[in-house]
Amino acid sequence: MSDEDIMKKIAELEPTIDTLKKLQDSGIIAALEALSDQADLIINFASNMEVLGTMSIMFRLMGIADISMGKVDQDKLIRDAKEIDWGQLFEMLFRILKFVANDAKNIPKPAGKQKLKEALGELRSPETEYLIKLMSGMSKQLMQKDD
Amino acid sequence: MKKVVIVGAGAGGGLVATKLRNKIDRESVEITVIDSYGKTEFQPSFPMVSMGLKKPAEIGVNFENLSKVGIKPMKAKVLSVNGDERIVKTDKGDVAYDDLVLSPGAKIENDKIPQSPNVGHFWDMEHALDLRKKLMSLKEGKIVIGVSSMIYKCPPVPWEMAMLLNDMYTNMGVRNKIEIKVVHWASKPMAMFGPVISNPVTEWLENADIQGNYGFEMDKIDGENRKIISKKGDEEKFDLAIMAPPHSVPDFVKNSENLLSSRGWLDANASTFRPKKYDDIYGLGDAIAPSLGIGMAGVFAHFQADTVASFVLNDIDGIYPPFPYNKVGLCASDMGSTGWISYCDFSGKIRDNSTPFPDCGVLGSGPLFKVAHSIYEKYFLGAIYGGWIR
Numbered sequence: 001m002s003d004e005d006i007m008k009k010i011a012e013l014e015p016t017i018d019t020l021k022k023l024q025d026s027g028i029i030a031a032l033e034a035l036s037d038q039a040d041l042i043i044n045f046a047s048n049m050e051v052l053g054t055m056s057i058m059f060r061l062m063g064i065a066d067i068s069m070g071k072v073d074q075d076k077l078i079r080d081a082k083e084i085d086w087g088q089l090f091e092m093l094f095r096i097l098k099f100v101a102n103d104a105k106n107i108p109k110p111a112g113k114q115k116l117k118e119a120l121g122e123l124r125s126p127e128t129e130y131l132i133k134l135m136s137g138m139s140k141q142l143m144q145k146d147d
Numbered sequence: 148m149k150k151v152v153i154v155g156a157g158a159g160g161g162l163v164a165t166k167l168r169n170k171i172d173r174e175s176v177e178i179t180v181i182d183s184y185g186k187t188e189f190q191p192s193f194p195m196v197s198m199g200l201k202k203p204a205e206i207g208v209n210f211e212n213l214s215k216v217g218i219k220p221m222k223a224k225v226l227s228v229n230g231d232e233r234i235v236k237t238d239k240g241d242v243a244y245d246d247l248v249l250s251p252g253a254k255i256e257n258d259k260i261p262q263s264p265n266v267g268h269f270w271d272m273e274h275a276l277d278l279r280k281k282l283m284s285l286k287e288g289k290i291v292i293g294v295s296s297m298i299y300k301c302p303p304v305p306w307e308m309a310m311l312l313n314d315m316y317t318n319m320g321v322r323n324k325i326e327i328k329v330v331h332w333a334s335k336p337m338a339m340f341g342p343v344i345s346n347p348v349t350e351w352l353e354n355a356d357i358q359g360n361y362g363f364e365m366d367k368i369d370g371e372n373r374k375i376i377s378k379k380g381d382e383e384k385f386d387l388a389i390m391a392p393p394h395s396v397p398d399f400v401k402n403s404e405n406l407l408s409s410r411g412w413l414d415a416n417a418s419t420f421r422p423k424k425y426d427d428i429y430g431l432g433d434a435i436a437p438s439l440g441i442g443m444a445g446v447f448a449h450f451q452a453d454t455v456a457s458f459v460l461n462d463i464d465g466i467y468p469p470f471p472y473n474k475v476g477l478c479a480s481d482m483g484s485t486g487w488i489s490y491c492d493f494s495g496k497i498r499d500n501s502t503p504f505p506d507c508g509v510l511g512s513g514p515l516f517k518v519a520h521s522i523y524e525k526y527f528l529g530a531i532y533g534g535w536i537r
Contacts, residue, residue: 039530041453044450045473
């Protein structure tokens with residue numbers, strides 16, 4: 001290869017060299033170098049029955065997910081998902097998490113059978129009423145037939 | 148300057164050489180690789196070569212390229228090893244060593260199967276190329292794929308080849324005129340790997356209308372009358388037989404009592420890979436596989452190379468920690484229209500050879516998995532020769 005050919009080749013590669021320089025300056029090249037230095041160990045350590053077994057299960061689940069997602073009306077899924085008040089849902093979720101983390105431990109374990117009057121009191125509480133209405137609404141949707 | 152001598156430029160020797168070169172500077176240790184063939188080839192791709200799916204140059208690298216990565220290549224045939232005086236005798240002269248790594252592979256006994264237009268194999272490059280002509284000229288008849296010894300390189304390959312042939316002849320539009328049959332000593336397809344592997348493979352073979360004659364231990368092959376005869380006297384007729392020749396231990400090992408295991412192969416234990424008598428000699432790859440009680444496959448040599456290299460490095464600098472041997476083997480098969488990756492843990496089999504089969508699983512199968520075979524091919528060659536694989 002002549003000097004002229006080499007210069008021509010370098011000129012062709014100039015955009016690639018610029019990108020490589022950016023990758024070098026960003027530290028990505030150094031990270032890739034560390035990965036390639038350790039490539040044989042990574043492959044050796046990753047080749048164990050636990051990792052391979054997990055990967056095997058993931059591939060199988062991908063097949064199931066593929067089949068089930070194929071039956072989903074994706075437009076309807078996205079449309080309905082957009083209607084959900086995610087802010088309120090997450091706020092509720094955080095409250096439940098906070099309760100589990102801080103207050104759940106303070107609920108005393110039942111020492112004996114609950115008295116009828118107390119049980120009725122809990123059943124008639126606004127919280128239980130909300131849960132019953134929530135479950136009732138969901139079961140109505142489950143029973144509803146498509147027109 | 149210390150001298151490390153490595154016999155064999157294949158999966159075991161080639162990888163040990165490069166791993167050592169990457170860890171130690173060229174001024175303090177000289178690494179020499181002795182190889183009689185002079186090439187590193189990705190042998191799992193031999194079936195593809197025999198079908199014209201891959202070219203020899205794609206799957207092999209001239210081992211002279213080792214000099215570009217700081218390793219001295221020496222094309223020579225090893226005649227003997229004098230472990231007491233640390234000398235390897237070759238047909239090109241004696242070579243002294245401080246550490247010796249033996250990865251000579253198995254000897255393919257081509258003279259034990261008939262040289263016939265009706266018989267061929269793909270267990271080396273020369274015969275893979277010869278088989279290509281035989282396969283292309285066959286437009287109808289019966290192909291029998293089998294093995295002539297219990298031990299042979301790449302145990303799953305007869306069935307892989309059958310699937311590849313099914314695909315090739317289907318694409319050529321002549322599959323209905325060609326019968327494909329596997330004759331094998333195993334009780335069913337890939338029975339040596341247990342039901343997790345055997346059952347799906349049996350189903351694939353049935354779906355591809357690939358026949359089988361199992362429990363068939365070959366006694367002799369009659370190329371002229373086109374029949375294989377089993378040890379029980381059963382016969383299997385063929386128009387073309389693809390038959391693995393017997394595999395045996397290389398002569399220089401056979402003639403060195405101190406290097407032989409009780410099973411008649413290169414001695415090495417599964418922790419240090421040293422033979423009983425020497426602590427500066429290491430064995431790995433196909434030549435030790437029967438001694439360990441595992442099959443012959445490059446994937447075993449790959450992880451053995453990690454461990455052997457660590458021991459050699461420790462011999463040299465005294466501070467490198469030995470790397471434990473990973474006894475898991477992965478197999479990336481290209482089966483024509485599809486591919487699959489299976490894996491097996493051979494720990495139990497190595498510990499107790501009466502264990503019927505290793506602990507295996509299937510990572511997955513499908514057309515995308517075909518790519519794994521080609522990726523591993525390039526990774527394997529690149530790991531030895533760096534960028535000098537073209």
